[in-house]
Amino acid sequence: MTMPPRCALAAAICVALPFVVPVAFAQDQPDPTTLDRVTVTGSRIRQSELETHVPVQVLTREAIDRSGFKSVADVVQNLTASGAGLNTKFNSSGNFGFPPDGGGVGAGAATVDLRHLGPKRVLVLVDGIRWINESSGSGVGSAVDLNTIPLALVDRIEVLEDGASSIYGSDAIAGVVNIITRKNVQGGDVELHYGTYEDLGGDTWGVDMGYGGGTDRLQWFVGGSYFKQEEVSSLEYGPSSVPVPGTGLANGSSATPQGRFVFLDPNTGLVHNLTTNTGATAPTFVPGQGCARTDDFHCFTTADRFNFAPYNLLLTPSERKTVFGQVRFAFNDNIGAHARVLYNERESANQAAPEPFFLGTDAGIYNHWGESSLVISALNPYNPFGFDLTTVGPDANLFLLGRRPVEGGPRRYRQDVETWYVAAGLDGSFDVNARPWSWDVNVVRSESKAEQTNLGSYNLRRINEALGDPAACAAIAGCVPLDLFGGAGTITPEMLAFIQPVVRDESENTLTLASANVTGALAQMPAGPLGFAAGYEYRKYEGSYQPDPITVAGEYNGVPSGPTSGDYDVNEIYVELAVPLFANPERGNALDMSIAGRYSDYSTFGGESTGKLGLRWQLADELVLRGSFAQGFRAPSIGELYGTLSRFDATLVDPCSGAANAVLPECVAQGVPADYVQTNSQISVVTSGNANLQPETSRSLNLGAVWSPAFATGTAWSERMDLGLTFYKHTIDDAIQAPDAQAILERCVFQADPFSCASYDRSDRGQIVRFDDILDNLGTIRTDGWDFSLGWLLPEQSWGQLRFDAKATFVSEFELVNESGQAEPRGPGVEVNDSAIPEWTSTLSTQWSMGPWALAWNMRYIGELRESCGGANGFPICDDSVADRNRMEATTYHDLQASWNSDAWLRGLRFVLGVNNLTGEDPPICLSCSLNGYDASTYDLPGRFFYARVGLRF
Structure with a gap:
C-alpha cells in the first residue's frame, strides 16, 4: 500500500518483546550505562544496543570460530530463523534451467534466507551499506552471493529478524544481515585451515591473512583470503545413485544411451514405442510385429530408463581468492575520511548427466529444429526404418526420439566470477547546544561479472542437418551423418565434432550508490534525549545477461534462454525518531518509542512510502517488553522486470x-x-519476466520479552542468565512469483x-x-512463529568456566495463497521443491574454557518433515503410498571443537581441532527432491567433517 511520507510516520503502534541477548551465539551484555553509543542494525540513531526496539542477533567473531564453519553463508544458514538458501552442496545446473525471476540458477553462489521468505527478501549490508547482487553467469541475480565476502574480513555479523524497509529501503522484508568488518587492527595474523569429509573426500583448505596498524590520525587494515573446496561425486553416497531412492528406474529418464523411438509407421498405421537392443549393430526394423519381436529392437519399458543420478555432484568444487583493504584518516577531531576496497574471484563448477536429445512433436522443448522442422531422412545410412521420420506438417509421424549421447560426456558448467567493490566517504561530528551529533557521506561503486562455460551440450540445427539427406549434409563443412539408432558407442568423434559446441554465457550486475546521514539529539526531554536521524540515498542498478549466440539463434539443444538487459534508479529520504516517554532510574523502569518513515521514488513504478513504529518498556532492571510494527516493500528486480522467455525442465x-x-x-x-x-x-x-510488475508490500509484527532474573545474577551458581521470547508475524501482499x-x-x-x-x-x-509459468504479482504469504532463547554464564571456578546458549524457532504458520485463492503446498513441517520449513529448529552451544584451553559442543536440531512421495506411489519406501505422504525423521547434528591458545610466541598462537556431525548422521531420504536423494539446502552432507586450524598473531 502506497502512502505519503507523513502517513508512513504514523503507521501503527506495536508492542513487542524481542529478546536483547543473542541466543545460540550470544555474547555478554554489559551494563547499559557503560555502553558507547553506536549505530546498531535496525536503527540509524546512535544508541546503546540495549535501547533498540527490534531483535538483533549478534554473531561474534569468537562464536563464528567455534561453529567450525569457514564461510559467511554456512554461519548464517545455520541460524534457527534461516530458510533454504543456495549453497555449494546444491548442484544447481542442468535441468534447473532458468527460474522465472530471471536471476539464473546462481550456480556456485551462496545466499541467506530468513523466515523462509526467500533470499530476495533479505537485505545484506556491509558496515551498514548495501552489497552488490551476485552474477550467476546465467541471469541477472537479485540476491547477494555471500561467497564474495570472506570470513577473514568479518569482525561480527548482526542479524535483524524483522522488517526494516523504513530504515534501509527495499528488500528488507524478512530481515537484514549486516556484516561488520574488522577495524582498529594492530599487527598481523595468519590462519591455515584444512578439512575433509570422512567417507566422501571433498577436501577443503585455505589461508586467511590480515595486517593492520595506524597512528593517532591514520588507521588501516589489509588482508587476503584463499579457499579451495574439492568436489564430491554422487557415487560416493548410496541413496544418490538412483533418481529417487528406493524406486529403481521408475523416475529415470526416457532419453537413454540406447535410444527411445516413438513413431507411427506410415505403411501400417501402427504406433511403435521402441528401444535398441543392447549391443545391437546395424539394427533392422520388422514392420507390423508390435512388441513381440526378435530383431534388434524391443518395446520400451521402465527397465530401459536411464539412471542420471551418478553423474551429479554432492559437493561442487569452488576456489575463491579475495584481497581487501580499508583505511581511515582523521583530518582533525571532528572530520575524517574512509575508504574500502575488495576484489574477489571465484571459479566453481557444476555437473549434470550427458545432455539428452528430445526430438519429435511430443518433445515439448519449444524449439522448431526439434519439434516442427526435423526430417530424419530415409536416406540417412543409420535410419533403420526405411521411411522418413518427420515432424513437419500433417504427415508428422515422429512423436518422440530420446537419445542420451554418453559418448559426449557429462554436462560440465564452469563459472568464472569477478566482483569488485569500492566505497569511500567522509564522516564527522559536531555539537548543538552541548548535544553530540554525527554525520557521514558515502559513495559506492561495485560490479560483479560472470562467465559460464558449458561443455557437453549440443547444437540442434546441426543435429537436424546431420540427420537429414546425406547429400545436403555433405555440402555443409564438417557435417557427417549422425547415428542415433545403434545404441551406446555409435556416435563417433567426427559426429561429435560437428554437433557439440562450447557454450558461453555472460552476466553482469552493477551498483552505484550515494548516501548522506545525520543523527543526534534534537532536544532534552524529561525522560531523556530525543534522538533523531535523517538521510538521503541514491542507488542505480544495472544488469545484463547475454547467452551464447547459438542460444539466441534458437539452436541450443539444452535449456534455452533469452538475453536480458535493464536498469533502474531510486531516490530515497528517511526520518527516524527515538522518543523517551517515561523514565524512573530509581525504580529501573522506562518507556520509549521509535518512529521511522521512508519515501522511495523509483524510475520503474513511482513512489512508495513505508513506516515503522516501536515501543520498548523496561518494567524493571531485569525485565524488558518491546516490539515493533513495520511496513515494508520489495521492488521487482531487473530479472523479474526484463527477463525474456526462457525455460526450465521441471520433474512433474x-x-x-x-x-x-x-x-x-x-x-x-x-x-x-x-x-x-x-x-x-x-x-x-x-x-518470463514481466515489465508490469508492481512492488511487493509487507507488514511485520514482533512481540516479545527478555528477562534477566536477579536471582541468577552474580550468585555462586550463575554469573548471568537471560531468557527471551519473541513472537513474529510477516504478511506479504502482491508477492512476485510464478x-x-x-x-x-x-x-x-x-x-x-x-x-x-x-x-x-x-x-x-x-x-x-x-x-x-510467467511472473506476476500473484500471491499472499503469511507466516508467524516463536523464537525462544536462553543464555547462561556460570561463575569461573577452579575447573574453568561454562556457558550455555540456546535458541529455538517454532514456525506455527506458513501459507502461500496463489492467484486462485488456494494455498500452495509449502507449509510448516513440509518438504517441497528442494526446500523445507521445519516446524522446530534449535541450537544449543556449550562452551568450557580454562586458561589456554577451550572446548565447544554445539547441537543443531531439525524437526520432522513430511513430503509427497514424488511420484513413488506404490513403492515400499513411501510411508503412505495411498495418501502420497512420506515421513522424514528429525535430525540432530553434534559438533565438537577443542582449541588451545598461547601468548608465549609472538602475539599469539592458536591450534584448533574439530569435527562437525560427530555421530555421522545421514540426511533423511527425500523422495520429492530433484537430486541426490536429500535436501541439500536444509541438511549437511552425509557423514563426519573433520577440520584443523592453526593461527598465528604477530
Whole structure:
C-alpha cells in the first residue's frame, strides 16, 4: 500500500518483546550505562544496543570460530530463523534451467534466507551499506552471493529478524544481515585451515591473512583470503545413485544411451514405442510385429530408463581468492575520511548427466529444429526404418526420439566470477547546544561479472542437418551423418565434432550508490534525549545477461534462454525518531518509542512510502517488553522486470497419466486418450519476466520479552542468565512469483481451475507440449512463529568456566495463497521443491574454557518433515503410498571443537581441532527432491567433517 511520507510516520503502534541477548551465539551484555553509543542494525540513531526496539542477533567473531564453519553463508544458514538458501552442496545446473525471476540458477553462489521468505527478501549490508547482487553467469541475480565476502574480513555479523524497509529501503522484508568488518587492527595474523569429509573426500583448505596498524590520525587494515573446496561425486553416497531412492528406474529418464523411438509407421498405421537392443549393430526394423519381436529392437519399458543420478555432484568444487583493504584518516577531531576496497574471484563448477536429445512433436522443448522442422531422412545410412521420420506438417509421424549421447560426456558448467567493490566517504561530528551529533557521506561503486562455460551440450540445427539427406549434409563443412539408432558407442568423434559446441554465457550486475546521514539529539526531554536521524540515498542498478549466440539463434539443444538487459534508479529520504516517554532510574523502569518513515521514488513504478513504529518498556532492571510494527516493500528486480522467455525442465507427475487416471473428467475434457502414459517425467516450462510488475508490500509484527532474573545474577551458581521470547508475524501482499507447476497440474485436473487449465496444452496423444509459468504479482504469504532463547554464564571456578546458549524457532504458520485463492503446498513441517520449513529448529552451544584451553559442543536440531512421495506411489519406501505422504525423521547434528591458545610466541598462537556431525548422521531420504536423494539446502552432507586450524598473531 502506497502512502505519503507523513502517513508512513504514523503507521501503527506495536508492542513487542524481542529478546536483547543473542541466543545460540550470544555474547555478554554489559551494563547499559557503560555502553558507547553506536549505530546498531535496525536503527540509524546512535544508541546503546540495549535501547533498540527490534531483535538483533549478534554473531561474534569468537562464536563464528567455534561453529567450525569457514564461510559467511554456512554461519548464517545455520541460524534457527534461516530458510533454504543456495549453497555449494546444491548442484544447481542442468535441468534447473532458468527460474522465472530471471536471476539464473546462481550456480556456485551462496545466499541467506530468513523466515523462509526467500533470499530476495533479505537485505545484506556491509558496515551498514548495501552489497552488490551476485552474477550467476546465467541471469541477472537479485540476491547477494555471500561467497564474495570472506570470513577473514568479518569482525561480527548482526542479524535483524524483522522488517526494516523504513530504515534501509527495499528488500528488507524478512530481515537484514549486516556484516561488520574488522577495524582498529594492530599487527598481523595468519590462519591455515584444512578439512575433509570422512567417507566422501571433498577436501577443503585455505589461508586467511590480515595486517593492520595506524597512528593517532591514520588507521588501516589489509588482508587476503584463499579457499579451495574439492568436489564430491554422487557415487560416493548410496541413496544418490538412483533418481529417487528406493524406486529403481521408475523416475529415470526416457532419453537413454540406447535410444527411445516413438513413431507411427506410415505403411501400417501402427504406433511403435521402441528401444535398441543392447549391443545391437546395424539394427533392422520388422514392420507390423508390435512388441513381440526378435530383431534388434524391443518395446520400451521402465527397465530401459536411464539412471542420471551418478553423474551429479554432492559437493561442487569452488576456489575463491579475495584481497581487501580499508583505511581511515582523521583530518582533525571532528572530520575524517574512509575508504574500502575488495576484489574477489571465484571459479566453481557444476555437473549434470550427458545432455539428452528430445526430438519429435511430443518433445515439448519449444524449439522448431526439434519439434516442427526435423526430417530424419530415409536416406540417412543409420535410419533403420526405411521411411522418413518427420515432424513437419500433417504427415508428422515422429512423436518422440530420446537419445542420451554418453559418448559426449557429462554436462560440465564452469563459472568464472569477478566482483569488485569500492566505497569511500567522509564522516564527522559536531555539537548543538552541548548535544553530540554525527554525520557521514558515502559513495559506492561495485560490479560483479560472470562467465559460464558449458561443455557437453549440443547444437540442434546441426543435429537436424546431420540427420537429414546425406547429400545436403555433405555440402555443409564438417557435417557427417549422425547415428542415433545403434545404441551406446555409435556416435563417433567426427559426429561429435560437428554437433557439440562450447557454450558461453555472460552476466553482469552493477551498483552505484550515494548516501548522506545525520543523527543526534534534537532536544532534552524529561525522560531523556530525543534522538533523531535523517538521510538521503541514491542507488542505480544495472544488469545484463547475454547467452551464447547459438542460444539466441534458437539452436541450443539444452535449456534455452533469452538475453536480458535493464536498469533502474531510486531516490530515497528517511526520518527516524527515538522518543523517551517515561523514565524512573530509581525504580529501573522506562518507556520509549521509535518512529521511522521512508519515501522511495523509483524510475520503474513511482513512489512508495513505508513506516515503522516501536515501543520498548523496561518494567524493571531485569525485565524488558518491546516490539515493533513495520511496513515494508520489495521492488521487482531487473530479472523479474526484463527477463525474456526462457525455460526450465521441471520433474512433474502428470495426474492424467495411467489408465486409471486418464478417465478422470478433466483429463477426458482435455482430450487425454484412455491409454495415455506420461512419456517423460521432465516437462519443459516456459518462464518470463514481466515489465508490469508492481512492488511487493509487507507488514511485520514482533512481540516479545527478555528477562534477566536477579536471582541468577552474580550468585555462586550463575554469573548471568537471560531468557527471551519473541513472537513474529510477516504478511506479504502482491508477492512476485510464478505458480508452482505441479500445483497447476493438480488444480486443473482435480479442481477444474480455469487459470491453471489455461497454463498448458496437450497434443492429441495427451502429452503436455506447452507449459507457461510467467511472473506476476500473484500471491499472499503469511507466516508467524516463536523464537525462544536462553543464555547462561556460570561463575569461573577452579575447573574453568561454562556457558550455555540456546535458541529455538517454532514456525506455527506458513501459507502461500496463489492467484486462485488456494494455498500452495509449502507449509510448516513440509518438504517441497528442494526446500523445507521445519516446524522446530534449535541450537544449543556449550562452551568450557580454562586458561589456554577451550572446548565447544554445539547441537543443531531439525524437526520432522513430511513430503509427497514424488511420484513413488506404490513403492515400499513411501510411508503412505495411498495418501502420497512420506515421513522424514528429525535430525540432530553434534559438533565438537577443542582449541588451545598461547601468548608465549609472538602475539599469539592458536591450534584448533574439530569435527562437525560427530555421530555421522545421514540426511533423511527425500523422495520429492530433484537430486541426490536429500535436501541439500536444509541438511549437511552425509557423514563426519573433520577440520584443523592453526593461527598465528604477530
